[in-house]
Amino acid sequence: MSAVVAVLTAGLVLFPRAVPNSVGRLGSLLEAFLPWLGLVAVVLLGVGLLHRSAVALLALLLPVAAWTYTFGGLLLPGARPGPQDLVVVQHNVSDENTDPAGTARALADAEPDLIALEELVPTALPVYERTLARQYPHHAVLGTVGLWSRHPLTGTRLLDIRPEGIEEDWSRGLRTSVRTPHGDLAVYVAHLPSVRVGMGGLASQRRDESAGLLGRAVAAETRNPVILLGDLNGTVDDRGLAPLTARLNVPERGFALSYPAGLPLTRIDQVMARSATVADIRALPATGSDHLPVAARVTLG
Known part of the structure; x- marks a missing residue:
């Protein structure tokens, strides 16, 4: 047996x-x-x-x-950081987070170049803006997702990844250009629909549809490199994210389990890239969210 x-x-x-x-x-x-x-x-x-x-x-x-x-x-241990590396942080901060200021400080302590946030709510947004302003003077927020950057942002626009059947106001994706010392790159921030596990199995239809829309947007992107940061509500092994993993590189080192924060079992917070390498990824200490933040090192070129 x-x-x-x-x-x-x-x-x-x-x-x-x-x-x-x-x-x-x-x-x-x-x-x-x-x-x-x-x-x-x-x-x-x-x-x-x-x-x-x-x-x-x-x-x-x-x-x-x-x-x-x-x-x-x-x-395996990752390679030594190189001159064309960017450190990026991805975090679903939770719309029920009672300590947005502490969360923002914790993310800035990792000293990333970019910070992507999801589940931003109107009451907490000014706190994130105020707390991160000194170290991250450039930021863009559309709907409930945002990006904070050490480097200038241009051409920010809404990314329509809303699956069919959602009628309410639903803005959970953006695309922007980041002007880094190593050249311009396109950055996508996205929060795909949640999945549920029940008696009938995994309910992921809306997540899968949204992943398809995001994959087509990335495929149509003319600028390289591309970095995607987001709560994708799926792992890099999940075939539901194939429209993304077929087009983008996934982390080469690290598990970085991020959800749920109290007992992390899986990583649904992702960093992917095109024409760049996600050299490694790691989980950061818990904040006031039900997700753990993840930090990744992206090698450009």
Whole structure:
């Protein structure tokens, strides 16, 4: 039995898309927590030792090898920072955050070049603007998303990623140009619709539709490099984000689990890039949000 479980686990780690999305989007649900399949190997190790089963211990090598091949590279140390690196921070600050000033100070302490925020509400926005103004004199806010920058911003515009059926005022995406010492780049900030897990599986239709709209916007972008920051309500393994991950580079190092803040199980706060490399990503200490902030190092060129 242990050998069967080991083979099945290895197969799921290597080929998660073999699980169809046609029923309850079970494939996407699996992909959201895919790295955690490594815990199965820990259980199999305990079973093998308990029963002193050579077959079970030998079969254990399959999921270990599969997990190492798929995710082991994320654990390796990153390269040294280079002269064309930008540090960026992404954070869903939560519309229920009771300490926006403390949150803003915590993000600035990471000394990033860019800070992307989602779930900005009118009562908290002036606090973020006031607290970040000295270190980040340039910022743009459209709807509930915003970008703060050390460098000038130009050409900021609304990004229409609203899925069909949402009639209320819904502005959760922007595109702007950032004039850095290394040249201009296009930056996108987005907050995709939430997903829900219920008896019927994963409800992600609106998230997937919004990801498709965002992917088409990125594909039409004529400027390079491109950096995308946002709460995408999905992991980089989730096929629902394929319109983005097929076009953009994802982090090469780091897991940076960001949600939920109290017990992070997955990273749905993402940094992706085109014509640039997301060298590494890490989670920052908790703020007043239900998400953890993430900081990434982006190498231009």
